[in-house]
Amino acid sequence: MAEKEYEAKIIGFFCNWCTYAGADLAGVSRLQYPANIRVIRVMCSGTVSPHHVLRAFQKGADGVLIGGCHIGDCHYLKGNYMTIKRMTFLQDLLKFTGFEDGRLHLEWISAAEGPKFAQVIREFTEKIKKMGPSRLKIAPKAA
Amino acid sequence: MDRLRKKVRNLLKDGKVAGYLGYIMKDGHPLPHLFTPERPEEVDQAIVAPGDARYPLDKLLQQLTSGYPDATFAIQVRGCDERGLNELYKWGQLDPEKVVLVGVACPQDQADYCECAGPWPSVIDSGDKCAPVLRSLRVDRIDALSGEAAFQEWMGAFNKCIKCYGCRDICPMCFCKECALEHPDLMSTGKVPPDSIFQLVRAIHMAGRCIDCGLCEENCPADIPLRVLYKKGNALVKDLFDYDTGSLTTGLSPWKFLGEESGMETKPM
Numbered sequence: 001m002a003e004k005e006y007e008a009k010i011i012g013f014f015c016n017w018c019t020y021a022g023a024d025l026a027g028v029s030r031l032q033y034p035a036n037i038r039v040i041r042v043m044c045s046g047t048v049s050p051h052h053v054l055r056a057f058q059k060g061a062d063g064v065l066i067g068g069c070h071i072g073d074c075h076y077l078k079g080n081y082m083t084i085k086r087m088t089f090l091q092d093l094l095k096f097t098g099f100e101d102g103r104l105h106l107e108w109i110s111a112a113e114g115p116k117f118a119q120v121i122r123e124f125t126e127k128i129k130k131m132g133p134s135r136l137k138i139a140p141k142a143a
Numbered sequence: 144m145d146r147l148r149k150k151v152r153n154l155l156k157d158g159k160v161a162g163y164l165g166y167i168m169k170d171g172h173p174l175p176h177l178f179t180p181e182r183p184e185e186v187d188q189a190i191v192a193p194g195d196a197r198y199p200l201d202k203l204l205q206q207l208t209s210g211y212p213d214a215t216f217a218i219q220v221r222g223c224d225e226r227g228l229n230e231l232y233k234w235g236q237l238d239p240e241k242v243v244l245v246g247v248a249c250p251q252d253q254a255d256y257c258e259c260a261g262p263w264p265s266v267i268d269s270g271d272k273c274a275p276v277l278r279s280l281r282v283d284r285i286d287a288l289s290g291e292a293a294f295q296e297w298m299g300a301f302n303k304c305i306k307c308y309g310c311r312d313i314c315p316m317c318f319c320k321e322c323a324l325e326h327p328d329l330m331s332t333g334k335v336p337p338d339s340i341f342q343l344v345r346a347i348h349m350a351g352r353c354i355d356c357g358l359c360e361e362n363c364p365a366d367i368p369l370r371v372l373y374k375k376g377n378a379l380v381k382d383l384f385d386y387d388t389g390s391l392t393t394g395l396s397p398w399k400f401l402g403e404e405s406g407m408e409t410k411p412m
């Protein structure tokens with residue numbers, strides 16, 4: 001297809017102890033992944049509030065990716081129990097309001113999973129590019 | 144009404160309560176009122192508020208108890224008000240030992256209008272049980288829309304918001320001292336309509352907390368169907384975490400604890 005690819009803006013909230021380190025590993029292993037993602041490092045995925053996700057969408061993010069430790073590996077033991085509760089709920093609420101739940105994704109990526117990190121970023125970027133700009137961004141403003 | 148007034152008179156006379164928070168008919172207007180033992184004659188004017196003149200009595204009770212933390216109060220409750228009290232006990236905002244219920248069962252037309260699954264409280268001093276409404280057609284209708292259509296509909300509604308905070312201020316379950324809706328790092332300031340996420344932020348806060356009284360929606364000057372949003376939030380909390388908002392037998396809200404185990408799976412991309 002000749003259409004110019006949409007340069008999607010993706011925000012990543014990555015846990016310091018796993019996904020962020022996984023990104024590091026992907027980096028030193030020289031694995032290729034698209035550069036659409038802006039990373040915000042957090043101390044635990046459980047510190048990411050739905051507010052932060054909604055704020056990111058409001059400010060023009062086309063996709064939001066949350067990266068945390070696998071269940072059982074959270075450095076604060078159970079922080080990610082809350083992550084998955086919150087994000088699953090938020091995905092469903094976004095769906096109900098037509099805000100496109102697929103733009104929010106949660107993935108467990110450990111510090112050792114450099115290749116998985118690169119692959120998730122590739123797939124998610126691909127998906128968001130295909131979806132195009134978020135509805136929120138192109139929504140007509142009230143008169 | 145006689146049954147209710149008799150109960151209130153006895154409560155006040157026996158000194159069991161410092162006051163009864165209910166409604167009075169004053170100059171033709173039904174108004175919330177604190178009946179006290181000092182003025183027993185007022186009980187002759189005690190009424191059950193008509194469906195379209197309800198007030199957030201649970202909220203008034205919280206204000207009362209913050210001034211008189213040791214006192215016990217009686218309060219008029221419908222089904223939703225009692226669910227509210229139950230939820231407030233769990234959130235540590237009220238002490239169940241210091242609350243006496245004066246219960247009112249809602250008539251059928253009220254339950255139909257509210258799409259209410261629990262239109263009566265555990266104690267009934269006025270009215271009779273009617274048929275509960277177990278499904279919300281208003282929610283079903285939105286569920287059946289395409290994503291695009293749902294988005295258009297909600298954005299059309301959200302864009303009417305004048306950011307008066309009336310939905311929050313009337314809500315019996317909104318007790319936070321600091322409100323995310325006014326947090327400058329989370330919500331743009333000085334903008335009407337507010338950010339499109341304004342109602343979503345509130346919906347998140349109300350999930351597992353909203354007892355579906357409907358006062359926010361009735362209060363909203365922009366006629367935004369807020370209740371539909373919060374009904375859905377509670378339905379999701381029920382589906383995902385098996386939590387019945389406002390029930391005393393269902394444990395704590397899923398947002399209040401991490402859990403022994405996490406059996407949840409991330410959604411596929």
Ligand code: SF4
Pocket residue numbers: 221222223224249253254255257259260261262263355356357
């Ligand atoms: S939600 Fe409506 S029908 Fe249900 S108890 Fe409250 S006022 Fe009555």
Ligand code: SF4
Pocket residue numbers: 310313314315316317349352353354355356357358359360370373
């Ligand atoms: S229906 Fe509205 S006012 Fe009533 S508890 Fe729910 S959010 Fe609060």
Ligand code: SF4
Pocket residue numbers: 303304305306307308309310311359362363364365366367369
């Ligand atoms: S009551 Fe209605 S108009 Fe006022 S802030 Fe709430 S949603 Fe907006």
Ligand code: FES
Pocket residue numbers: 015016017018043044045046068069073074075076077079080
């Ligand atoms: S420390 Fe990584 S998810 Fe909690």
